[in-house]
Amino acid sequence: MALQKPSIPKGTRDFGPVEMSKRNYIFNTIKKVFQHHGYSQIETPAMENLDTLLGKYGDEGDKLLFKILNSGDFFDGVDPLELRQSGSNTASLKICEKGLRYDLTVPFARFVVQHQHEIEFPFKRYQIQPVWRADRPQKGRYREFYQCDADVVGSDSLLNEADLISIIDEVFQQLDIRVKIKLNNRKILAGIAGYIGQPDKITAITVAIDKLDKIGTEAVFQELQLKGVSVQGIYKLEPLLALSGNNTDRLDSLRKILATDTTGIKGIDEATHLLGILDTLKLKSEVEFDISLARGLNYYTGTIIEVKAQEAEIGSICGGGRYDDLTGIFGLKNISGVGISFGADRIFDVLEQLNRFPAGAMESSRVLFANFGEKEALHCLTLLPLLYKAGIAAEIYPDAAKLKKQMAYADARHIHYMVLVGENEMNEGNLTIKNMVTGEQFKASPEELIKLAGC
RNA sequence: GUGGUCGUAGCUCAGUUGGUUAGAGCGCCAGAUUGUGGCUCUGGAGGUCGCCGGUUCGAACCCGGUCUUCCACCCCA
Numbered sequence: 001m002a003l004q005k006p007s008i009p010k011g012t013r014d015f016g017p018v019e020m021s022k023r024n025y026i027f028n029t030i031k032k033v034f035q036h037h038g039y040s041q042i043e044t045p046a047m048e049n050l051d052t053l054l055g056k057y058g059d060e061g062d063k064l065l066f067k068i069l070n071s072g073d074f075f076d077g078v079d080p081l082e083l084r085q086s087g088s089n090t091a092s093l094k095i096c097e098k099g100l101r102y103d104l105t106v107p108f109a110r111f112v113v114q115h116q117h118e119i120e121f122p123f124k125r126y127q128i129q130p131v132w133r134a135d136r137p138q139k140g141r142y143r144e145f146y147q148c149d150a151d152v153v154g155s156d157s158l159l160n161e162a163d164l165i166s167i168i169d170e171v172f173q174q175l176d177i178r179v180k181i182k183l184n185n186r187k188i189l190a191g192i193a194g195y196i197g198q199p200d201k202i203t204a205i206t207v208a209i210d211k212l213d214k215i216g217t218e219a220v221f222q223e224l225q226l227k228g229v230s231v232q233g234i235y236k237l238e239p240l241l242a243l244s245g246n247n248t249d250r251l252d253s254l255r256k257i258l259a260t261d262t263t264g265i266k267g268i269d270e271a272t273h274l275l276g277i278l279d280t281l282k283l284k285s286e287v288e289f290d291i292s293l294a295r296g297l298n299y300y301t302g303t304i305i306e307v308k309a310q311e312a313e314i315g316s317i318c319g320g321g322r323y324d325d326l327t328g329i330f331g332l333k334n335i336s337g338v339g340i341s342f343g344a345d346r347i348f349d350v351l352e353q354l355n356r357f358p359a360g361a362m363e364s365s366r367v368l369f370a371n372f373g374e375k376e377a378l379h380c381l382t383l384l385p386l387l388y389k390a391g392i393a394a395e396i397y398p399d400a401a402k403l404k405k406q407m408a409y410a411d412a413r414h415i416h417y418m419v420l421v422g423e424n425e426m427n428e429g430n431l432t433i434k435n436m437v438t439g440e441q442f443k444a445s446p447e448e449l450i451k452l453a454g455c
Numbered sequence: 456g457u458g459g460u461c462g463u464a465g466c467u468c469a470g471u472u473g474g475u476u477a478g479a480g481c482g483c484c485a486g487a488u489u490g491u492g493g494c495u496c497u498g499g500a501g502g503u504c505g506c507c508g509g510u511u512c513g514a515a516c517c518c519g520g521u522c523u524u525c526c527a528c529c530c531c532a
Contacts, residue, residue: 404491
């Protein structure tokens with residue numbers, strides 16, 4: 001067999017020990033905050049039935065689904081002629097019944113409906129798992145990446161939104177990333193679409209104005225025209241996008257403009273109420289009400305949340321929102337949910353860029369016993385359990401290699417203490433401890449080692 | 456899905472109009488130092504120039520295809 005060059009699929013990555021330490025630092029931080037706020041963990045399978053996934057993310061989303069070819073003879077019972085004529089998209093549905101999950105929210109909705117009788121509502125769950133998108137990779141954009149989701153279903157109280165936003169605030173506080181939390185409300189966007197007389201164009205309008213700060217007002221108007229929004233509509237839209245003042249000012253102005261639109265007013269009420277709650281929470285992060293925030297996912301119906309890193313140029317690192325009827329499609333009506341999703345991989349990129357991983361994020365042993373030979377090694381092996389019992393990560397170098405090599409190994413792995421027990425130490429009944437950071441070296445007892453390495 | 460871009464040592468990258476034996480820094484290994492890492496010095500190993508094909512007396516260099524990387528759209532964490 002010809003030697004084959006090993007490789008992994010486009011848009012996927014391997015993670016080495018150093019990267020995993022750093023990733024675990026992110027996951028652990030997020031996980032801990034989720035748990036403190038009373039969320040319980042669940043997991044769902046990597047693959048879902050395709051009909052669970054299809055139609056939940058819009059046409060674009062459907063295209064980005066990875067589909068899994070049926071096992072066995074997938075052509076069995078399929079008319080080849082019909083297959084050929086139906087086009088590759090439709091054809092794929094005839095030979096694939098499963099797909100890789102695209103996010104964690106839809107599988108969660110499925111989970112809630114399927115297990116509704118075992119669940120205590122309101123149900124607060126968190127989930128940290130990879131998702132897959134058949135997108136074209138770019139920086140900060142992968143085909144396999146992790147999402148860290150927290151959702152509350154079965155309660156439409158805005159306290160849930162506030163709780164999730166304070167989670168966001170806490171997580172980024174702990175990770176030492178300065179962020180801006182942007183808020184909007186889908187009902188306001190619907191109200192705007194109604195106000196300018198084109199409620200049917202809500203998607204086109206939201207997608208277009210979402211690009212406002214990126215491409216500017218002119219380009220947004222051009223795109224709107226292209227999408228069939230009338231000139232009068234755009235004329236009415238203009239002052240809305242130009243609103244100024246603080247969050248409250250802008251909401252108040254909006255309230256006057258959208259006065260006759262009940263949906264719009266409801267959205268404004270929600271946003272105002274939420275901002276009021278957040279005010280009393282005294283968050284560390286800046287919270288901004290932003291009318292141009294749209295977010296693509298079709299299922300959002302109320303609050304929309306997006307988080308941007310202040311110090312790094314990267315897409316959003318966390319997003320979320322309220323969806324009133326996600327479970328409805330699976331047969332469970334009147335269950336409202338709200339959730340957020342941290343993009344762990346982008347957060348990784350931000351921390352890497354800002355060099356903000358703490359030194360302690362490097363997981364490694366704290367103590368390395370040098371190996372001077374069989375007899376000495378056995379002696380060290382009897383000491384190791386003492387360290388383990390004290391919760392200290394420790395190991396012995398497996399080979400009686402040159403000390404130089406063993407020390408270089410400790411150095412490379414950032415091991416803090418090297419313990420030397422050779423013939424002399426064994427006879428004297430003590431240890432030589434070398435601090436690999438300061439370089440100082442001294443004799444001590446095992447108890448002193450534990451005391452030293454333990455803190 | 457559309458348009459572009461990149462690929463040379465483990466890593467970051469040089470490599471002249473196509474011309475003999477493809478280089479550097481870092482890293483790695485060994486020695487200077489038989490129980491002492493980092494710093495220094497000396498030496499060494501390491502290459503299908505992404506892959507396949509074409510043009511040519513001759514290709515890392517030119518052409519086509521393909522895979523990968525990154526970028527702009529689209530969309531998104």
